[in-house]
Amino acid sequence: MSFLYLKLNDKIFWLNRLELGLHAALVVMLSFSSAVLAECQREHVKVQVLGSGGPEMSDARASSSYLIWLDGKSVVLIDAGSGSSLNFEQSGARIADLQAVAFTHFHVDHSADFPALIKASYFTDRNTDLLVFGPQGNHLMPSTTEFVDGLFGKKGVYRYLSEYLTTSESGAYKIRPKSISTLNRSVRGFQISKSLSLASIPVHHGPIPALSWRVDIIGCEIVFSGDMSNQYYTLEKLAKDADILIAHNAIPESAKGVARKLHIPPSEIGKIAEKAKVKKLILSHRMTRTLGQEQETLKMIRKHYKGPVKFAEDLDVILP
Ligand SMILES: [Zn+2]
Numbered sequence: 001m002s003f004l005y006l007k008l009n010d011k012i013f014w015l016n017r018l019e020l021g022l023h024a025a026l027v028v029m030l031s032f033s034s035a036v037l038a039e040c041q042r043e044h045v046k047v048q049v050l051g052s053g054g055p056e057m058s059d060a061r062a063s064s065s066y067l068i069w070l071d072g073k074s075v076v077l078i079d080a081g082s083g084s085s086l087n088f089e090q091s092g093a094r095i096a097d098l099q100a101v102a103f104t105h106f107h108v109d110h111s112a113d114f115p116a117l118i119k120a121s122y123f124t125d126r127n128t129d130l131l132v133f134g135p136q137g138n139h140l141m142p143s144t145t146e147f148v149d150g151l152f153g154k155k156g157v158y159r160y161l162s163e164y165l166t167t168s169e170s171g172a173y174k175i176r177p178k179s180i181s182t183l184n185r186s187v188r189g190f191q192i193s194k195s196l197s198l199a200s201i202p203v204h205h206g207p208i209p210a211l212s213w214r215v216d217i218i219g220c221e222i223v224f225s226g227d228m229s230n231q232y233y234t235l236e237k238l239a240k241d242a243d244i245l246i247a248h249n250a251i252p253e254s255a256k257g258v259a260r261k262l263h264i265p266p267s268e269i270g271k272i273a274e275k276a277k278v279k280k281l282i283l284s285h286r287m288t289r290t291l292g293q294e295q296e297t298l299k300m301i302r303k304h305y306k307g308p309v310k311f312a313e314d315l316d317v318i319l320p
Contacts, residue, residue, distance in 0.1 A: 038219035040243050042320050044071050045220045047244060048091050051084040052312040054250055054287040055109035061314050062087050063109035064285055066224060066246060068215050073097040075196060076215050078224045079104055082112040085120070087314055096126040099192050102200070103134030104226025105210040106141050115151050115158055118175065122161075132177045133190065133198060135209035143179035182209045185234050201238040203228035206262045214238050220320045222246070223278070227285065230264045230272070239276035243320035246312070247272070248285035252293045253300050259289070266297040270304035280320070281305060284312035 046069040053061025063081025067074050067088070074093030080101065095117060104110055121130075134144030142150055151158050152165045152175065163172040180188055182202035189199045195218045200211040205227045212235050214223045223239040225247040239245050250263040264272075273281045283297065290297060294311055301309060310318070 040220035040320050041218045042220065042243075045069065045217055045222075045320055047222050047246070047318040047320070048093075049246075049282075049284060049312045049314060049316040049318070050077075050087040050091065051079075051081045052284045052286055052314050052316070053081075053083075053109075054285050055082070055107070056288055058288055059286065059291065061286065063112070064104075064226075064248075065110075065113070066284075067091060067093055068217060068222065069093075070195070070217055075099045075217070076192075076198070077101045077117075078213055078215070079110040079226070080112070080114040080117055081109045085113040085116040088113075088117070090315060095121045095124045098126075098130060099196060100131040100133060100190075100198060102198055102213045103132070103144060103147075103211075104213060104224065105135055105205060105208050106144075106147050107208065107227065110226070111147070115161075118152065118161060118164060119158075121164075121173075126173055127171075129174045129176050131192065132175055133180060133200070133213075134177070135182050135202070135211050136179045138207070138209055140207055141209055145177045145179045148175055148177040180211060182211065185232055187238060199238065201234045202232065203234055204231035205229060206258075208262075212238050214242065222320065225264070225269075227262065228264055229260070229262055230268045236272045236275045239272065239278055242276060242278045244280045244282060244318055245273055245276065245278040246282045246284050246318075249283040249290050249297060249311070250285045250287055252290055253296065255289070266300035267303060270301035273301070273305035273307065278305075279307060280318070281307060281309045282312050282316075282318055283309065286311065 048067040050065035051062035053059040062083030064079045065081050065084030066078040068076040074097045137143035152161050163170045164175045187201050191197045197216045199214040203212045221242040222244045223242040247269045251259045253265045
């Protein structure tokens with residue numbers, strides 16, 4: 001059956017042609033009520049944590065990375081922080097199944113294992129182009145296109161792998177990077193396939209261009225805060241009614257100075273989860289300054305959000 005997609009209020013509505021006919025009038029009258037919002041087909045979707053830590057090498061965790069599974073296939077990778085490639089392997093994910101990689105930003109703890117993934121792809125049967133999304137650059141950070149080019153371009157540090165960017169006789173698939181502006185603080189949507197779309201919104205992470213991401217997959221909505229301070233108050237919009245919000249617990253409530261300028265305290269995470277009415281909250285990007293503070297963190301979150309909360313561990317599987 002053929003499906004049509006309608007995008008309203010940053011939500012994807014799936015209607016097959018019959019439903020479209022039956023519901024069209026009602027839909028207009030009810031401003032696209034929840035009656036036609038696709039239900040999350042929970043039994044088909046999983047999220048797996050490939051890295052629940054931050055940049056430290058004392059947290060016994062890989063750095064930030066998450067995988068979306070659809071019917072046993074690893075279809076989307078969010079960030080590829082240091083150490084996450086080992087957990088990619090442990091999870092049983094296949095590089096050939098990836099439809100898109102989305103970066104929240106290009107700090108080392110979110111991007112260092114990307115070249116490892118691309119090199120490893122040489123030994124797989126991947127033959128379709130790889131979409132790579134991420135923020136635009138500034139004086140401190142490369143854009144997504146520059147990041148990919150700086151690795152695999154003709155003058156890149158791994159230029160011996162430039163066949164993944166340039167036309168070559170090897171027949172290698174191509175990396176297709178897309179840099180997303182962080183100037184306009186609104187939601188941007190990207191349709192990847194019939195059953196999968198991504199949406200981003202700029203978030204404040206000090207001077208670093210950064211995005212939060214939402215994966216919309218067969219009616220399930222999974223949101224990744226990335227690193228952010230919440231100065232823009234944009235995440236609550238992207239996360240509205242999400243099935244899962246994975247937020248970064250990089251600082252304790254008492255944090256001040258640079259750490260607070262870059263990151264969000266637990267009470268703010270609680271406020272966002274409550275405002276957005278997310279169905280499940282996962283706390284990740286755990287660092288030595290927040291590990292051991294879970295009771296206090298939970299207390300601050302519980303002041304605002306009463307839904308299920310879980311602290312992430314590497315390789316955790318989360319069901320919507
Ligand atoms: Zn980080």
